Amino acid sequence: MSVLCRETLGMLSEYLDGELDEQLCAELERHMAECGDCRVVVDTLRKTVALYHTHGHRDVPADAKARLYAVLSLETGS
Amino acid sequence: MVERHSGTVYNLALRLMNNPQEAEEVLQETFISAYRALDRFEGRSKLGTWLYRIAYNAALMRLRKRRVPTSSIDEPLLTEDGEAMPRQLVDWTSLPDEILLSGELRGVLDEAVAKLSETLRGVFVLRDIEGLSTAETAAILDLTEANVKVRLHRARLALREQLTTYFAPTGRVGARGGAYVRAV
Numbered sequence: 001m002s003v004l005c006r007e008t009l010g011m012l013s014e015y016l017d018g019e020l021d022e023q024l025c026a027e028l029e030r031h032m033a034e035c036g037d038c039r040v041v042v043d044t045l046r047k048t049v050a051l052y053h054t055h056g057h058r059d060v061p062a063d064a065k066a067r068l069y070a071v072l073s074l075e076t077g078s
Numbered sequence: 079m080v081e082r083h084s085g086t087v088y089n090l091a092l093r094l095m096n097n098p099q100e101a102e103e104v105l106q107e108t109f110i111s112a113y114r115a116l117d118r119f120e121g122r123s124k125l126g127t128w129l130y131r132i133a134y135n136a137a138l139m140r141l142r143k144r145r146v147p148t149s150s151i152d153e154p155l156l157t158e159d160g161e162a163m164p165r166q167l168v169d170w171t172s173l174p175d176e177i178l179l180s181g182e183l184r185g186v187l188d189e190a191v192a193k194l195s196e197t198l199r200g201v202f203v204l205r206d207i208e209g210l211s212t213a214e215t216a217a218i219l220d221l222t223e224a225n226v227k228v229r230l231h232r233a234r235l236a237l238r239e240q241l242t243t244y245f246a247p248t249g250r251v252g253a254r255g256g257a258y259v260r261a262v
Binding site: 006009044045046048053057061071075 | 088089169183231
């Protein structure tokens with residue numbers, strides 16, 4: 001990995017979150033246009049974040065929620 | 079309050095405890111504590127932030143009591159200046175529908191998060207799964223915003239490595255073996 005690759009790697013999350021300033025963003029995109037390795041890392045990192053965003057949340061099981069309401073009604077006397 | 083916030087409380091607890099039974103106990107503890115202390119809630123933070131902080135502390139207390147040594151995946155290869163380096167460079171972004179629509183994906187995602195250290199897990203769950211802001215996550219976990227960003231980045235890189243190992247084309251390494259994964 002080159003020095004540029006290492007610098008790119010350190011900025012990838014800010015890049016994906018849209019928090020990188022315009023100039024750094026342009027430099028990073030210029031580097032990625034020429035570097036297949038960094039493109040793979042950013043693409044798979046973006047996919048990782050997207051998969052968790054879409055499939056990572058677990059609903060409270062219905063029976064667990066029912067038990068929660070039951071203990072809270074005992075607690076609050078309602 | 080329960081309808082709006084129980085999902086995030088449960089998810090945070092579930093990911094930290096890696097155990098549905100204990101996650102449910104943390105969920106109950108959190109709301110019981112919150113109801114008992116509601117008159118002392120001063121409104122300086124959002125109600126959600128306050129609740130998630132109670133949940134996080136409840137989960138941490140349990141983890142400290144448990145004292146089970148865990149091995150985590152977030153020990154990345156570091157360059158001389160301390161940056162984490164990716165170990166695997168292979169594109170697996172085109173996942174087939176059979177994986178996306180199956181329960182297998184959820185299992186893989188769950189397993190990978192469970193292997194993160196607690197310090198990275200809390201940040202990742204709140205920011206990338208529950209969609210909270212950096213500022214809110216920092217307030218809940220009592221971290222600086224800069225620290226949240228560093229931990230989130232490390233968590234994402236560690237999870238990317240895990241998912242690459244699993245989803246690499248020509249056969250998932252974990253499932254079938256033999257994937258072409260170029261190490262760097």
